Amino acid sequence: MPPPHKPATLDQQPQTNMLIRKQDIYQLELEHWATLSDEDFERNLANSGLDNHSTWLLPQLVAHFGRWRLSSTGEETVRQNCQSALDKVLWRLTRFRRSYLIRTQTKQPDYGQLTPLVLLGFKRSQSYSYEQFRELSGLKWLLEPELYKALVTTQITIPAKNRLLQIRDQGLIIKTGKNAGTQRNPEATWRLYGIQDTELGGVSELLQTMLTQCWLAHPKHRRETMILDPNDWDNMPEPLIDVDLIKPVEVNNKPVSRAIRDVPW
Numbered sequence: 001m002p003p004p005h006k007p008a009t010l011d012q013q014p015q016t017n018m019l020i021r022k023q024d025i026y027q028l029e030l031e032h033w034a035t036l037s038d039e040d041f042e043r044n045l046a047n048s049g050l051d052n053h054s055t056w057l058l059p060q061l062v063a064h065f066g067r068w069r070l071s072s073t074g075e076e077t078v079r080q081n082c083q084s085a086l087d088k089v090l091w092r093l094t095r096f097r098r099s100y101l102i103r104t105q106t107k108q109p110d111y112g113q114l115t116p117l118v119l120l121g122f123k124r125s126q127s128y129s130y131e132q133f134r135e136l137s138g139l140k141w142l143l144e145p146e147l148y149k150a151l152v153t154t155q156i157t158i159p160a161k162n163r164l165l166q167i168r169d170q171g172l173i174i175k176t177g178k179n180a181g182t183q184r185n186p187e188a189t190w191r192l193y194g195i196q197d198t199e200l201g202g203v204s205e206l207l208q209t210m211l212t213q214c215w216l217a218h219p220k221h222r223r224e225t226m227i228l229d230p231n232d233w234d235n236m237p238e239p240l241i242d243v244d245l246i247k248p249v250e251v252n253n254k255p256v257s258r259a260i261r262d263v264p265w
Contacts, residue, residue, distance in 0.1 A: 017049035025060045025090060034085035042096050051103040058101060058111035064090060065121025074138030094118060094144055105216060106188065112216045114226040118142045130233035150207035151230050158211060159199050165240055168212035171195040190215040213240050
């Protein structure tokens with residue numbers, strides 16, 4: 001069992017736009033976040049201004065995970081590689097919404113919500129494929145919670161291409177207001193609406209987005225760093241529509257959860 005979280009003290013109050021003295025994740029003064037509850041950690045993260053530094057912070061974070069040693073389980077992998085307080089904080093950064101680290105994810109899609117940061121570190125630095133992790137016990141410790149929910153806890157038969165397009169069209173229609181009857185832009189819409197009566201009605205919103213190729217999964221934004229196919233984590237699915245693709249360039253709205261998640265130390 002994890003140790004009980006200590007109550008927040010004055011020095012654990014939310015930070016606002018923390019002072020960054022050097023563009024180096026190992027120089028971030030975040031050690032005191034290590035023992036915070038998820039609620040306090042997330043509150044600090046939301047007010048930290050780290051999203052202002054995404055162009056260097058995210059690549060360094062992935063490189064950090066690339067130096068991890070893979071153990072027999074996901075839990076043991078995290079435990080063995082998170083020895084210091086800062087190690088623990090850097091891992092915990094992956095457990096919350098990616099928007100806390102990247103202001104506009106479609107402008108930096110390589111490291112967006114569909115990219116598993118820890119697994120990407122292993123992929124880039126140690127030549128693992130994403131699929132090699134599928135059967136790893138305790139994978140929930142290495143995959144972001146929303147990705148884990150979309151990829152591991154859901155069993156679904158993926159509808160045919162034409163049906164996916166029908167569901168997407170239905171989910172993009174604006175139902176009320178002055179724009180009622182028009183469609184949202186699939187490139188910028190992170191979730192679908194009003195598709196509870198379809199084959200995708202019972203799956204996670206992130207999986208709906210993935211399968212219907214909206215937002216980050218749209219052919220204009222998607223990257224090899226992402227998981228885009230729940231049946232083959234390394235597969236780049238056929239585009240649902242023909243688009244003029246932009247050459248990938250690598251660059252250097254749910255309520256805040258109040259639940260306290262377990263940690264493996």
